[in-house]
Amino acid sequence: MGKSKWVVLGFILLFASSLWGQEIRLKFASYFPTAAKQSKLLEEFCKDVEKRTKGKVKVDFYGGGSLLEATKVYDGVVQGIADIGFSHVEYTVGRFPVTEILDLPHGWPSAYVSSHVANDFYKKFTPAEWKDTKPLWFNTSPPSVLILAKKPVSKLEDVKGLTVRGPGRIAEVLKALGATPKPVPMPEVYEAMARGVVEGCMTPVETLGSFRLADVAKHVTMCWAVGPIYTFYVVINKKVWDGLPADVKKVFEELAVEYEEKAARVWNEVEFDGYEIAKQKGVNFIYLSPEELKRWQEAVSPVNEAYYADLEKKAGVSRSQINTMVSFIKERIAYWTKKQKEAGVKSITGPEEIRIK
Numbered sequence: 001m002g003k004s005k006w007v008v009l010g011f012i013l014l015f016a017s018s019l020w021g022q023e024i025r026l027k028f029a030s031y032f033p034t035a036a037k038q039s040k041l042l043e044e045f046c047k048d049v050e051k052r053t054k055g056k057v058k059v060d061f062y063g064g065g066s067l068l069e070a071t072k073v074y075d076g077v078v079q080g081i082a083d084i085g086f087s088h089v090e091y092t093v094g095r096f097p098v099t100e101i102l103d104l105p106h107g108w109p110s111a112y113v114s115s116h117v118a119n120d121f122y123k124k125f126t127p128a129e130w131k132d133t134k135p136l137w138f139n140t141s142p143p144s145v146l147i148l149a150k151k152p153v154s155k156l157e158d159v160k161g162l163t164v165r166g167p168g169r170i171a172e173v174l175k176a177l178g179a180t181p182k183p184v185p186m187p188e189v190y191e192a193m194a195r196g197v198v199e200g201c202m203t204p205v206e207t208l209g210s211f212r213l214a215d216v217a218k219h220v221t222m223c224w225a226v227g228p229i230y231t232f233y234v235v236i237n238k239k240v241w242d243g244l245p246a247d248v249k250k251v252f253e254e255l256a257v258e259y260e261e262k263a264a265r266v267w268n269e270v271e272f273d274g275y276e277i278a279k280q281k282g283v284n285f286i287y288l289s290p291e292e293l294k295r296w297q298e299a300v301s302p303v304n305e306a307y308y309a310d311l312e313k314k315a316g317v318s319r320s321q322i323n324t325m326v327s328f329i330k331e332r333i334a335y336w337t338k339k340q341k342e343a344g345v346k347s348i349t350g351p352e353e354i355r356i357k
Helices: 003-020 037-052 070-079 099-103 111-125 168-177 186-195 238-243 246-280 290-314 319-343
Strands: 024-030 057-062 084-088 133-140 145-148 163-165 180-182 200-203 219-221 231-237 284-286
Touching: 024 037, 024 070, 037 057, 037 246, 070 084, 070 133, 070 231, 099 111, 099 231, 099 290, 099 319, 111 133, 111 246, 111 319, 133 238, 133 246, 163 186, 168 180, 168 200, 168 290, 186 200, 231 238, 231 246, 246 284, 290 319
Parallel strands: 024 057, 024 084, 163 180, 163 200, 219 284
Antiparallel strands: 084 231, 133 231, 145 200, 145 219
16 A cells, blocks of 8 residues: 555544544654753643643654654644644755744744744744645744854954855855854864864754863853744644544644743753853853944845845745734744743843853
């Protein structure tokens, strides 16, 4: 029997099980390492589904790319290889052109803020590019900063001439700042910095711990206002979703709301691990003044404008629609920064009102 027939049979069995009141078993694919806090959160979600449905639905979690690789997650969910999937939009560049607007440097202060804005953005604009799945929730990485092996960077002019690891969109940001980007795979950055192949990298603070960069870095420039982010998604196959009983859908929707907040907090918290390790090793954190940050933002603004022009040309999104989206993003950044302060959630990055002192 061909793959497509097996997929159809799976949908039929899922629908039949819902009618007969039998157990519904779903597969959740993620590429993230299973030991990571982010993976533990996804496993917690799987357990909550089973608990809230009183055992009616069981979700088997396949982490570490054991079922689907990062670049294959979305298509794998659409094809029915997995029922639920977790990955981010930059692994399929061009597949989600409207949503990718979130990854630009809009002045993101923290993962807590950007995660909530990403969910608000989807609910507001519901881009058609997600039509083959039912998105459950979104979250983002923290904004990237400059992690440097030797040279301290405290002003824009210091960046000029530096060779810095940065693939994709980050490379465009680095070029706009005056650096020379080099697309070194993340697992090789430690060695590249140690040997002087690159003078640094532009990644979130958490990599100081997770990739042991605190061992080879002496300075970190907290240029969060120009740091791109990665927008992650948790989606469920549309046909599977449509075949679920109403009471099960209700559980999923309620949990999705809860996990928007949980994911925002976890992705914000992982930064502290890298920060504490770096401080223990004597890494110097350089905080730019609001005036200096503004200079950096002005320097990278052409990166955003280039993407808007491309979105208008290739995806047929009008300039007025783009302007509406950008204005919405800015408004929600201000809203969620205020909410973060009110909730007492601290960040490594961001303005002083939300940042650790």
